[in-house]
Amino acid sequence: MSTSISVQERTAGAAPPGAPEPPVGRPERAARLRRVGLRVVALAALLALWQLVVWLELWSPVLVPSPAAVWHALLETSSTHDGVRGYQGHxxxxxxxxxxxxxxxxxxxxxxxxxxxxxxxxxxxxxxxxxxxxxxxxxxxxxxxxxxxxxxxxxxxxxxxxxxxxxxxxxxxxxxxxxxxxxxxxxxxxxxxxxxxxxxxxxxxxxxxxxxxxxxxxxxxxxxxxxxxxxxxxxxxxxxxxxxxxxxxxxxxxxxxxxxxxxxxxxxxxxxxxxxxxxxxxxxxxxxxx
Missing domain, CATH: 1.10.3720.10 (MetI-like)
Known part of the structure; x- marks a missing residue:
């Protein structure tokens, strides 16, 4: 009797044969997605703050260029424009x-x-x-x-x-x-x-x-x-x-x-x-x- 009870106790929490196993790694995946989401939100907030500073004209554009100006510099330094390749030829x-x-x-x-x-x-x-x-x-x-x-x-x-x-x-x-x-x-x-x-x-x-x-x-x-x-x-x-x-x-x-x-x-x-x-x-x- 005691043997049967101990066997039942051991198998009480086990999944029945043929049942699907619980998903492994789902909490870790969800936590990773939350971290990525938080970083994207933080990046978007920083870009919005940067653009707000430019709109308010708190500093001269020479000191704080706008995101659009930096994007334009990226395009210019990554291509050939006015016969000049990139920046200083590279x-x-x-x-x-x-x-x-x-x-x-x-x-x-x-x-x-x-x-x-x-x-x-x-x-x-x-x-x-x-x-x-x-x-x-x-x-x-x-x-x-x-x-x-x-x-x-x-x-x-x-x-x-x-x-x-x-x-x-x-x-x-x-x-x-x-x-x-x-x-x-x-x-x-x-x-x-x-x-x-x-x-x-x-x-x-x-x-x-x-x-x-x-x-x-x-x-x-x-x-x-x-x-x-x-x-x-x-x-x-x-x-x-x-x-x-x-x-x-x-x-x-x-x-x-x-x-x-x-x-x-x-x-x-x-x-x-x-x-x-x-x-x-x-x-x-x-x-x-x-």
């Missing part, structure tokens, strides 16, 4: 693509160097003692503080721009990697050593996988810092490039083109961050972001 997407190439090369090299330095700092205490002050020193320097020195060393071509982006991107990855590697689970490390794993195998098979989420966060921060530094990197001989476009338009008080360049940087930066988030979710699925 379209907006070409300016942006050149800046993105610089960011990928420069920030990618800086992130790789930061990963190597961070692993050394996290696994070798004496390396951390030696390198930590230098990494902290570079992390506190604004890019323009050493860009002039890089120009003296490497000239005005691509080299100083790439070096600036690499130096700006290296410290966040190094700090995040060192912290994550140093805090790797001791039990897992000791278990790997107990079964005969060498030091390199422990690092590649245990330490780095456990530190991967923090490392990827450092990479996201590094690319964000590099993107914010690209305008500084392109202040000298920056055309073609989105930072050079903004700098050149500023000289001629073309505020609509300046605002367009800022939008191009911001939107493409959001896309890059979304790609890095997707990479993080794929490589570290146990750590999801909302």
């Amino acid at each position: 379209t907006l997407i070409e300016h942006l693509g050149i800046s993105l190439r610089r960011i990928v090369i420069g920030a990618g090299a800086g992130a790789a160097a930061g990963l190597a330095i961070g692993v050394l700092m996290g696994t070798l205490p004496w390396v951390r003692v030696v390198l930590e002050p230098a990494v902290a020193f570079l992390r506190t320097l604004p890019p323009l503080a050493y860009f002039s020195l890089l120009i003296i060393w490497f000239g005005i071509d691509e080299a100083p721009k790439l070096w600036l982006l690499a130096i700006a991107a290296m410290p966040p990855v190094a700090v995040a990697t060192a912290s994550a590697v140093a805090s790797a689970p001791t039990a897992l490390v000791e278990a790997a050593r107990a079964i005969g794993a060498r030091r390199g195998q422990v690092i590649t098979s245990v330490v780095l996988p456990s530190a991967l989420p923090e490392i990827l966060i450092g990479v996201r921060l590094a690319f964000g810092i590099a993107y914010s530094s690209v305008v500084a990197a392109e202040t000298v001989n920056g055309l073609p490039g989105i930072g050079g476009l903004i700098r050149d338009a500023q000289r001629y008080n073309q505020s609509d083109t300046v605002v367009l360049g800022l939008f191009a940087i911001g939107i493409s930066g959001l896309l890059i961050d979304a790609l890095l988030r997707a990479l993080e979710n794929r490589l570290a699925p146990w750590r999801r972001h909302v």
Whole structure:
């Protein structure tokens, strides 16, 4: 009797055979749609506020261009008009693509160097003692503080721009990697050593996988810092490039083109961050972001 009762209790909450299973992921999908809706509403409100400021003429159109003026600048910089192709001979997407190439090369090299330095700092205490002050020193320097020195060393071509982006991107990855590697689970490390794993195998098979989420966060921060530094990197001989476009338009008080360049940087930066988030979710699925 007791056996039959226990079986009934176990199966009381179960679905009958052949019944459809409850939908999986519907609450998450609804929450995602709500977030998207809120962001669309917020964007529409900002555009409406922007247009209202223009209508009220609180500032001169030279200082605050209208959305229509920015849209017109987008059309002009994306096509050929009056015999001129785009802006200074390159379209907006070409300016942006050149800046993105610089960011990928420069920030990618800086992130790789930061990963190597961070692993050394996290696994070798004496390396951390030696390198930590230098990494902290570079992390506190604004890019323009050493860009002039890089120009003296490497000239005005691509080299100083790439070096600036690499130096700006290296410290966040190094700090995040060192912290994550140093805090790797001791039990897992000791278990790997107990079964005969060498030091390199422990690092590649245990330490780095456990530190991967923090490392990827450092990479996201590094690319964000590099993107914010690209305008500084392109202040000298920056055309073609989105930072050079903004700098050149500023000289001629073309505020609509300046605002367009800022939008191009911001939107493409959001896309890059979304790609890095997707990479993080794929490589570290146990750590999801909302």
